[in-house]
Amino acid sequence: MNSSNLALMVIVLGTLMSAVDTTIVLLAIPSIVEELHTDLFTILWVIILYLLVIAVFTTQLGRLGDIYGRAKLYNLGFAIFTLGSALCGASPTAISLVAFRGIQGIGAAMLQANSGAIIADIFPPNRRGRAYGYTSIGWNAGATLGIVLGGFITTFIGWRYIFYINVPIGIVAIILGLRYIKTLETRKVKLDIAGMASLLVSLSLIVYGAADIAGYGIRLLNIVFISAGAIVLLIFLLIERRQEFPIIDLRAFKSNRVFTFSLLASFLQTTGYLATAFIIIMYLQGIRALSPFSASLLLVPGYVLASLVSPFTGRLSDKIGARIPATIGLALMIGAILIYLNLTLTTPLFVIILASTIGGLGSSLFFPANNSAIMANAPRGFYGGASGLARTLSNIGTILSYTIAISISSVVVPRYVAFEVFLGTSNLIGGVASAFLTGLKSAFYVSLGILILALIFSAIRGKEIREKLSDKP
Template identity: 30%
Template sequence: MATPREEVRPWPALWALVVGFFMILVDSTIVSVATPSILNDFGTDVGNVIWVTSAYLLAYAVPLLVTGRLGDRIGPKKMYLTGLTVFTLASLWCGLTSSIAMLIVARVVQGLGASMVTPQTMAVITRIFPPDQRGRAMSLWGATAGVAILVGPILGGVLVDGLGWQWIFFVNIPVGVIGFALAMRLVPDLPTHEHKFDLLGVALSTIGLFLLVFGIQEGQKYDWGKITGPISVWSLIIAGLVLLGLFVFWQSRNRNEPLLPLALFRDRNFSLANVSITTVGFAVTAMAFPLMLYAQAVRGLSPTKAALLLAPMAIISGVLAPFVGRLVDTTPPRFIAGFGLACNVVALFWLSQIISPDLPIWELLLPMALMGVANGFMWAPIGSTATRNLPMHQAGAGAGVYNTTRQVGAVLGSAGIAVLMESRLAHYLPAMAGGEGAASGGKLPEALHQGFSDAMADAMILPAAVLVIGLIAALLFASPVRRQSDATAASGDREGLRG
């Protein structure tokens, strides 16, 4: 039963939704600062601990195309509440685990819950806000995403220092309960649309992405050779790419209702925005790992102090959000997003050049501040550009595609940075190539500081280089043209709320 039109209040509904969205995105990066503590508790290596993040991101990314479509079919409110419940219960499980393997499994379940929640936030924005307010609404959504990903390590540091790494998961329980209560009260029941499900597409995309990420992340561990018997790292990567290629081919041939509506990519801005957000997801996830390991293993900072290095990013990004929100509806998005992405590229290259054992902390904070400017300017215009022309009946599908590309970027960022860090450690410090030397939970011996710093500095170049691709895509955004059909479509969907 749809909510009567007169009871729909778009802004309270959006604020209710971003509570859960914020919590889920915090969990994308909160583990990075706890890496040394988890290494120490479970006696494992960097590659295994990064799987705690990669497993979450992979389970988050792969189902997004399906969960976005499910939101259209059974209603975004029902999907949001279901996902929030799964996520909150899985958070409890994560905190109670006693082995690295079980923690990874629990993170998979947590990621599945997150995948049910995220597309619904964008779909609701698209469906309940008129086009002339959608930019401001997407600015709030984008600011939430940017700040949450930066707050994750800071909150994680405080919790790890004060209560233990388990509390980075336990803290989700009260937040999840509050988010559930707010959504129940404030989010409207929207009209649903019938959709069929492409089971072959689900299988091809799921297996292909898993093989690709697993192969990339485990490559260094197996020296890019045999894993077991005839199975090699390269065979997994190639098989993953082939399956993903078959997935795209099948989507182009499926005449019923494909999992990935390729027709959406006919819109230039939607396609380019997906490229940009993929690189953003990659870079934001990737940069946190080398920075946190350097801060704790070389500089001897506690998890809290290490995470506070990211405070300038979070603060500046949050302060800029209202200002950028006003710009989004009046300024061509390529200028806003391009400026933000350019700042991020410069900041990451800057970090790669200055990281050293004796660098004054205040010098480290300068590129962090520039990264805050970058995050303030890039999230909202990329998101609003992607969603502006989405057909109302495909709001969930389009949001699912957009969030999938962002999360695929994050998964590849997590896997790629793990490979590069281990490779550079093998080059500079062969005796601790797997990162085991950082597992003591304290500062490395001084003789290892220079090599470890050099390895982490080299790793920072990867997210910077990937962001250059996103910058080029953003500079090619077309200026949005206000169309009467936009307002008509949004009005018609809201009219459906009469029930």
């Protein structure tokens, strides 16, 4: 393997580990709650804080990569992620676990912020689709491992090892990264402290309000929190218009149509689809009485297919551009949602496998093509910022996706019932099961609408032929 491919291998490994820790905690929640003697509302922040830190800091850590070197920030990110993983595994209390997940999130944000830009540094535009295809493998394989390992390790070894497993892998990745990931390009930019603070406050208020809905139903307090978060979000956008180097550079959306619409399609796809696995696990666990581990196994075929197909779809986007494969991918994801909307209390379980497989194929078409389009059409000298911007929007979408799924699906049943289902300690029957299924379908309807918007932006992004960009640095 040449140095570029070895560097890509380390980047794929970083993508895989980051994706694993996005999902691996989901099936360990019941064991964590029991051992640390805490409640669901507290332990939800083990998931939320990790995503929140990544969403807020990714772009700025991409900027730091532009200043000090992306290789340095990427390798430092691996070190921090590995340290955070070890601390999470050793956590004595729920609060310390939440705090250490924040440290782990900072490391993951460094990895995510700089990986796309490093690929843009070491591969020409006509080869990036293939490279992003392999990172898509890392993401899909990580999502698969996160769900399956979360159930397996928690059941047979103990929940702490879902974090300890990162330590030896991280050490090997640090050694390989220091040797093979070397990029020299730097830029003079400034951090957007005001933007980071306002985005953090906005997302925290919105997510806290949504979590409160899951815990206590719709009430004045959570409406106030969500409304305040929306107001602060508007303030954040106003701040961004005045910053020289903002977190979300609104000027980048004016650079060209392909770049702008690819970013919007990515954000909407993440918001509309990422929590689908979580919703389905709730259906299988809470209504169909499957164990979390058994439920997760039904989703494996879709992720496996996506991992196998992604390199080929990445090559396809190098040849014909992103619009056709990415749009077809979104159409397939919409098809999967339509199947989920027809679930009943007795639907044969092979239907879940079918829908998951269709959605996985859609993901394998969408991600490598769309990511390649973003980086290939980014403004000149803006690779680090474009990579960070894409990741920031994607991670905000991830938070919103889980927020929508948890809050909407739990509104139609009593609070204690929703908590028991989310914790895996109760199975629903009769009228309560029908009501909870109605809540899950409500979440799917919202996802469907968001994915349709993503498909529209993808379809009208404009045509690009990647070979014509091969001389672009």
